[in-house]
Amino acid sequence: MRWRKISDAVVRRLPLYLRVLDEVVKSGDTPMISSQELGARAGVGSALVRKDLAWFGEFGKQGVGYEVEYLRSELKQILNMEREHNIILVGAGSLGIALARYTIRRYHMDDSFSLKLVGLFDHDPDKIGKAYEGISVFAMAEMESFVRKHNVQMAMITVPADAAQDIAMQLVNCGVRAILNLAPVKLTLPEHVQLLNADLTLELQRLAYYLAPGQTWE
Amino acid sequence: MRWRKISDAVVRRLPLYLRVLDEVVKSGDTPMISSQELGARAGVGSALVRKDLAWFGEFGKQGVGYEVEYLRSELKQILNMEREHNIILVGAGSLGIALARYTIRRYHMDDSFSLKLVGLFDHDPDKIGKAYEGISVFAMAEMESFVRKHNVQMAMITVPADAAQDIAMQLVNCGVRAILNLAPVKLTLPEHVQLLNADLTLELQRLAYYLAPGQTWE
DNA sequence: TAGATTGTTAATCGATTAACAATC
DNA sequence: TAGATTGTTAATCGATTAACAATC
Numbered sequence: 160m161r162w163r164k165i166s167d168a169v170v171r172r173l174p175l176y177l178r179v180l181d182e183v184v185k186s187g188d189t190p191m192i193s194s195q196e197l198g199a200r201a202g203v204g205s206a207l208v209r210k211d212l213a214w215f216g217e218f219g220k221q222g223v224g225y226e227v228e229y230l231r232s233e234l235k236q237i238l239n240m241e242r243e244h245n246i247i248l249v250g251a252g253s254l255g256i257a258l259a260r261y262t263i264r265r266y267h268m269d270d271s272f273s274l275k276l277v278g279l280f281d282h283d284p285d286k287i288g289k290a291y292e293g294i295s296v297f298a299m300a301e302m303e304s305f306v307r308k309h310n311v312q313m314a315m316i317t318v319p320a321d322a323a324q325d326i327a328m329q330l331v332n333c334g335v336r337a338i339l340n341l342a343p344v345k346l347t348l349p350e351h352v353q354l355l356n357a358d359l360t361l362e363l364q365r366l367a368y369y370l371a372p373g374q375t376w377e
Numbered sequence: 378m379r380w381r382k383i384s385d386a387v388v389r390r391l392p393l394y395l396r397v398l399d400e401v402v403k404s405g406d407t408p409m410i411s412s413q414e415l416g417a418r419a420g421v422g423s424a425l426v427r428k429d430l431a432w433f434g435e436f437g438k439q440g441v442g443y444e445v446e447y448l449r450s451e452l453k454q455i456l457n458m459e460r461e462h463n464i465i466l467v468g469a470g471s472l473g474i475a476l477a478r479y480t481i482r483r484y485h486m487d488d489s490f491s492l493k494l495v496g497l498f499d500h501d502p503d504k505i506g507k508a509y510e511g512i513s514v515f516a517m518a519e520m521e522s523f524v525r526k527h528n529v530q531m532a533m534i535t536v537p538a539d540a541a542q543d544i545a546m547q548l549v550n551c552g553v554r555a556i557l558n559l560a561p562v563k564l565t566l567p568e569h570v571q572l573l574n575a576d577l578t579l580e581l582q583r584l585a586y587y588l589a590p591g592q593t594w595e
Numbered sequence: 596t597a598g599a600t601t602g603t604t605a606a607t608c609g610a611t612t613a614a615c616a617a618t619c
Numbered sequence: 620t621a622g623a624t625t626g627t628t629a630a631t632c633g634a635t636t637a638a639c640a641a642t643c
Contacts (some may be wrong), residue, residue, distance in 0.1 A: 170583055
């Protein structure tokens, strides 16, 4: 069963809840957790926690709270973390390789993170054939067949800004449905593709807004 | 003159506008731009563009639009990009070094990006003394005096999750006022510190929500 | 049972969009 | 002047919070 039109504001809090539940399970402290406690640890109000979860079902018991293990497994399912997803990364520069390591480490260490990096792509002949953390770098020309063969539905883009749009469209054309873009450029993609622009330049400039001399902000 | 309590929703769009104006200046296409055009290129409605800008002053001319060069210089000033800010990065792992390169490249290439990376910090003796892109790695013990000496107000954190909170507090204690945290953990800091958690794990898990088999999203 | 906490409805808050008088 | 676009107010939309009956 799937749920139409859940607001993105809701969806972005689910991984936060899942992380808290992972920690609680690992600590072994308690088999039950209240929306109050879960909210406090996720940095969200308790009413909002209950409302968010209620979109997907009735997971709690009045007077007691939520069973930690059960809620965790439900959230994993909702976030599609119960099965593995093959993902690739395009652009094996230093940021790309760092991100590759980061993703692979998560995959190995974090029980609720089931995104498996299966290939790196770059057009630089010097990089093709190398491997990082056991993952090979392939030529751009192989990307399309690779994506189809391994049923890759998600990709990360860490190429220079002027190449990002073109590569994103190639990916979409061979079946990729979700893209994390780290190139400092706004991509335009078909509606059915989930796109997340993680543009650190913009974020840093935003932070700088709050640095006016002598200024304090509440 | 400064403006109290501008909503964060507004502030996060300003760097986007600034980027568009940079592009327009560089292309040399037109000396004037309408809120319509600016909005289209930034992915924002024209009414919202006008409303956002109006928080800071009256920059446009009725019937004509905004003078590109002038609006750009005003936005640079609002975002504090008219003067340089020294920033540091703590945690010289592969993600840290990639981010260092990224930041330095921006600083050199982008006229509207005036955040200057001046130091890397790590506790690994093997890394201390090395340099990346001309920036040295210093020992953690030197961090406090370095921050004070170079008047560092902004920092990026790329250390493992369990060390991030402690380091963030050290930074805040010696005067840092804005932190970009890439460690996968929620930091708790004093109210006056601007904190941005850029947690790629959470973002990737969020994207995975939309990968339910056979599902299409509008 | 008494106490606690859920799921849900109503109230509030904030952000975006529409509309338009002012004016270049 | 006529046409265009701003700055701003009012209307709409959506998200969060408060409140509480249901019930474990």
